Amino acid sequence: xxxxxxxWPWYVSGFLIALTLLVLLLLGKRFGMxxxxxxxxxxxxxxxxxxxxxFDWKSESWNLIVVVGAIMGGYIGAHFLxxxxxxxxxxxxxxxxxxxxxxxxxxxxxxxxxxxxxxxDYKTILVLLIGGLLIGFGTRYAGGCTSGHAISGLSNLQLxxxxxxxxFFIGGLIMVHVLFPLIF
Amino acid sequence: MKKLILLVVGIVFGIIMYKSEAASWFRIYEMFxxxxxxxxxxxxxxxFFGIIFTQLVKxxxxxxxDGEPIVIPNKKxxxxxxxxxxxxxxxxxxxxxxxxxxxxxxxxxxxxxxxxVLAGAILGTYLYGVLKDKLPH
Numbered sequence: 001x002x003x004x005x006x007x008w009p010w011y012v013s014g015f016l017i018a019l020t021l022l023v024l025l026l027l028g029k030r031f032g033m034x035x036x037x038x039x040x041x042x043x044x045x046x047x048x049x050x051x052x053x054x055f056d057w058k059s060e061s062w063n064l065i066v067v068v069g070a071i072m073g074g075y076i077g078a079h080f081l082x083x084x085x086x087x088x089x090x091x092x093x094x095x096x097x098x099x100x101x102x103x104x105x106x107x108x109x110x111x112x113x114x115x116x117x118x119x120x121d122y123k124t125i126l127v128l129l130i131g132g133l134l135i136g137f138g139t140r141y142a143g144g145c146t147s148g149h150a151i152s153g154l155s156n157l158q159l160x161x162x163x164x165x166x167x168f169f170i171g172g173l174i175m176v177h178v179l180f181p182l183i184f
Numbered sequence: 185m186k187k188l189i190l191l192v193v194g195i196v197f198g199i200i201m202y203k204s205e206a207a208s209w210f211r212i213y214e215m216f217x218x219x220x221x222x223x224x225x226x227x228x229x230x231x232f233f234g235i236i237f238t239q240l241v242k243x244x245x246x247x248x249x250d251g252e253p254i255v256i257p258n259k260k261x262x263x264x265x266x267x268x269x270x271x272x273x274x275x276x277x278x279x280x281x282x283x284x285x286x287x288x289x290x291x292x293x294x295x296x297x298x299x300x301v302l303a304g305a306i307l308g309t310y311l312y313g314v315l316k317d318k319l320p321h
Contacts, residue, residue: 004203010222013204014229020197021230022237025256027189028248033284037309044306052313065187066194067288073198074207074292084293087205093214108202109209109281109295118297127279128297132287132304133311134276139284140312141269141319143259146283149270150227153259155234156242160259160266167270168277169216175278176216183279 004081007088021151029062032148034139036060036067084108100184127183134171142167201289209281216278264320276308 008016021031038053039060047054078084086106094104102110118124139145142164144153150168153161201207204226215223240246241254248254259266277283280301282290287305290298312319 007205008200008203010204010225011229013200013206014226014231015233016196016200017204017226017230018233018237020193020200021234022241023193025238025241025254026246026248027186027193028250028252028254029190030256033288034309037284037305038313040306041310041313046310046313050310050313052316053310062187062190065190066197069191069194069196070198070201070285070288071194071292072191073195073200074202074289075198075294076195077199077202077289078293081199081203087208087210089210089214090219093210093217093219096217106210108205108293109290113209113280114290114295114297116296118300124297125300128300129304131276131280132301132306133308134272134279134304135282135284135287135301136276136305136308136310137312138269138271138273138276138308139305140309142266142273143269145273145285146277147285151230151234152238154231155238156256156258157235157239158259160261160263163263163266164270167267167272168274170267171271171274171276172212172216172278173274174271175275176213179275179279 007082017151018155021155024066030148031152032063032144033067033070034136034145034148036063037136038140039064078108082108100180102184138171197285198289198292201286202293207282207286207289207293212278212281262321268320276305 024031039057042053042055042057084107086108097104102112113124144164149161149164205211206223206226211223214220242256246254282301287298287302
């Protein structure tokens with residue numbers, strides 16, 4: 001059981017992600033997570049005022065079942081298949097954490113951002129909320145996220161997906177190398 | 185039956201995201217610092233097999249389990265929305281260390297502040313819907 005309990009090697013994980021894509025295709029579906037955010041907007045009634053959300057969301061409800069599964073999968077992964085420890089990132093990355101005031105002794109996610117105390121810290125709430133806004137706005141503007149563009153779109157050899165993925169990296173690099181020292 | 189299969193696919197996907205550590209802020213941070221092969225290995229392997237699977241499905245006109253033809257729509261041939269939207273998403277991805285899939289996975293794992301990220305992401309999606317016609321695509 002050790003192989004299940006230890007972090008999975010990249011080649012196993014990568015192959016299983018591709019298999020997820022294949023199974024969804026064979027089910028007549030697509031592999032894309034961010035479109036669920038649009039569906040959630042539509043369910044909340046956003047279609048009454050905004051045409052973008054005025055679509056038959058029930059035709060997309062299959063993807064919400066995948067989301068419910070993903071939430072359950074996260075629970076299983078955290079509670080039964082790991083001890084919740086911090087990933088073994090490279091030494092250089094670890095050393096750089098100090099400048100961000102993030103501890104080297106940490107959990108799966110940095111406790112400075114994702115512990116329950118975050119709910120009572122205005123700055124952390126703002127960071128998480130702005131991060132979410134950028135993710136929601138950006139994915140819909142780009143028409144997909146990591147799953148829809150970087151995996152599904154590139155697997156289908158779509159040039160627009162390559163452009164989007166280049167954008168992902170431009171944004172990520174600006175955030176980590178330019179903005180992180182200002183934020184943390 | 186199909187709903188059950190979709191639920192299982194979601195569960196397996198969630199476990200993969202957790203166990204691959206692709207859902208960890210630390211791995212995303214490390215990736216954007218180019219200090220480990222881990223994330224590039226995951227994405228590279230997923231793409232290698234993803235391309236093979238997708239192209240085989242298209243070449244042999246494989247039918248879905250329902251017997252329907254599998255249609256994989258092409259992305260719209262616009263430009264600005266991909267680079268601008270992609271960059272905006274990248275900023276958020278690096279900041280909170282989670283893309284839309286892992287947001288849900290981490291909520292399940294018990295990191296409840298991720299609910300704030302989810303609320304922001306739904307709000308951001310809504311804002312895009314409102315502003316859509318005013319943005320370059």
